[in-house]
Amino acid sequence: MGALRRKAALPDRSPRKLWETALGQLELQVTRPNFETWLRSTEGISLEGDQLIVGVPSDFALEWLRSRMQSLISRTVSQLLGSPVSVAFQVLGAQAAPAPLATDRDYPALATASPPPDLNLQFTFQSFTVVKSNRLAYRAARQVASGEGTYNPLVLCGTSGLGKTHLLHAIGYDAVRAGKRVIALTGEAFVDGYVKAVRRGQPQSFRDPFHQCELLLLDDLGFLTTRSASQEQFFHIFNALHERGCHLVVTVDSTPAALTSLTARLQSRLQGGLIIDLLPPTPGECLLILQGKASHLRRPLPEPVLQLIASQPFKNVRELEGALNRVTAYLDLVSGPLTLDAARQALFTLRPSPPPPSAEAILHAVCQHFHLSPEQLSGASRARDITYARHIAMYLLRQHASQPLTAIGQLLGGRDHSTVLNGCRRIQQELTALPQTRAAIQELEVTLLNAPAA
CATH class of the missing domain: 3.30.300.180 (DnaA, N-terminal domain)
Structure with missing residues (x-):
């Protein structure tokens, strides 16, 4: 009553x-x-x-x-x-519809017999050059991959380009070969997958694959720092996996304590494991790294050329490898002798580096290339040619202007981050499958490279 x-x-x-x-x-x-x-x-x-x-x-x-x-x-x-x-x-404004079936890319991929799609098979322990500045991280990674490591989680720290992602993928590759159930994903993919599951009203479908895994690899934990709900989900997944003995490995650009936007309890969990810094290589280590990578080249480089590259003020291994690739490609193109002068000429364009193109320059170049107005590019039209140009702009803003997804969405008419992410992924896939997309990107990149500085 x-x-x-x-x-x-x-x-x-x-x-x-x-x-x-x-x-x-x-x-x-x-x-x-x-x-x-x-x-x-x-x-x-x-x-x-x-x-x-x-x-x-x-x-x-x-x-x-x-x-x-x-x-x-x-x-x-x-x-x-x-x-x-x-x-x-x-x-508000979204159409209510039955929840669609999840695609393989919406949720974490669980791998047993073959590597997860997010693993780069070129990043193995065999292709990683061990020097003093990364030796401790390398040994810890090998122990986790073999199941011998007692520390959990393993947190690999360091600035961009020092080999954190390489070691993370190498752990995953060896673990899958040993028959372990592995989930490998980036911080961005974690947030995107969780948001999609929430929008469907199926958050449990995002969490389910984690219950089966034996090794979780998360690249770029820092992406979660401004997303409290995603941090909450990661914390609960972390706890559940940790309690049943599943190993976790994460990478981050700074120490967990420096990520003040992380919740205190998540920081505490991370600090309870093994935190290892990967340091920039010394000049002597740069030469060892170059020698290791040059040993796999089709055309060996003379030692003086490697010494010249190692002496340049590069900040990390990625820049060092880029310089090696630049010199190798240049010498192949000119078909000349492998001299120090030729190597210097190839390296000259790398120092100083030109500033990245501005967002405005990229949007202007895309509009000019596709004969569109800025209003058409950022407007509501879903015409195929305009949508294609808009996805090209999203990809270039992401790759060359280092714009975050939300900022790109605002530049292109207030679109949400998932729309931008899907556009970037579409172009990334078409680069290998469609010659016209590859040609369009190359032409635009040349245009931006030759554009006068603002």
Whole structure:
């Protein structure tokens, strides 16, 4: 009878009126900043049976409300109606549709007999040159790959280009060959997969593959620092895997303690493992690294040429390898003798490095190349030629201007990060499959390289 009386207190059971009443109750139960940020701009969309659909302004609001407030909201609405009610969230303006089946790329790929698609098979222990500045990280990585390491997690730290990703992939490659179930993914892929699962209302489908893995490899933990809901998910996955003895390896550009945006409990978990810094190579180590990589070249380079490359002020192994490739390609093209003068001529264009093209320069070049106006490029049109040009722009902004996904989306008409990520992936795939896409990218890169500095 009490339940019936409470139902009678709400004669208007429209979703809009119900949600307005619930908001009044919630405003008394949450902090004002949380109410203003996450609840103020929401609205009741539909009430069907025992489920209330609430419209939210963005994917991030949906993710946050689902992970932080769903139980409180459901309890509040149930009390208003006098019977149990579940609450689901939907981005305002999105079409409600049956949840599509997940593709292999939406969720973590679990590998047993063959390497996961995110593993680079060229990054093996055999192709990694061991020097003093990376020897400790190399030994720890080998122990984890063989299952002998007692530390968990293994955290590989260091600035870009020092070999963290190489060692991470080498661990995965050896572990898969030993028959272990491995998940390898980047921080960006973790966030993207989780957001997609939340949007479908299927967050558990994102977590399920982790329950089966024996080794989790996460490249670039720093990508999670500004995404609290994704950090929360990673923390719970971390705990579950750690408790049953699954090894975890993560890479990060700085020590976990320096990532102040990481939650304290996640920092504590990471600091409970083995944290190893990979340091920039010394000049002597640069020569050893070059000798190791040059031994695999089709055309060996003389020792004086390697010494010349090693003496240049490169900051990391990636720049060093790029210089070696540049010299090798140059000498192949000129078909001349392998002299120091020829090597100096090849290296001259590497020092000083030209500044990267600005976002404005990239957008202008794309518009000129495809004969579009800036308004067409950033507008709402989904015409095939305009969409293709827009994806090209997304790819170039990501690769050459180092723009984050959200910033690229804002430059191109306020599109969300998942749209930008899909556009970049499409172009990346077409570069190997479609000659016209490869030619378009090459022409635009030449245009940007020859453009006068702003």
